[in-house]
Amino acid sequence: MRLTLVTEPSExxxxxxxVKAVLSLHHGDHDAMIEGLIGAVTRYLDGPGGILGRAIVNQVWRLELESWPDRIVLPVEPVASIEITWFDAEDVEQTLGSEAFEIIESGPAARPVVAWNAGVTLPGLGARMFPVRVAITAGAADGASVDDGLRQAMSLLAAYWYENRGAVSAGQAQEIPFGISAMLARYRVML
Incomplete structure (x- = not known):
């Protein structure tokens, strides 16, 4: 199995x-630094490798598999759409019709799963190492569509990192304040 980010979020x-609203900052002297902190917060939280384990804003991931599994556990959510392709014996990429599968949302404690519909016979595969590909579009449609609670937690975290630029601040020995951690906890995918 191999997972690759194909298309990053557009915003x-x-x-x-x-972030400046949280900081009550009214000048533009540090806008570039704040923009960098927003990127750092996003990378810290976003995607299957982020601490939330989910896509925040619309992005495309490619999951490559060595064979047809009994089911496919999708490594990123929330899923907007998927496209499944495979390489045949002539090494030509083919698309599996959406009538062959369904996405089952397994609930808050589990990842979404692609299940094959009854009576589906999966096609033969070519000799490639990863002949099965699943393109997963996941995340909110745009930044404005992200849940307000998550947006607020991200703004607070960026503001906290702005105010506490060292690894540890005087009197505090925590990476993220407990309040921000509590806000983020409801968005974390539990495996």
Missing amino acids: PAIGVDD
């Missing part, structure tokens, strides 16, 4: 003005 979930 962030929060902007410089969101």
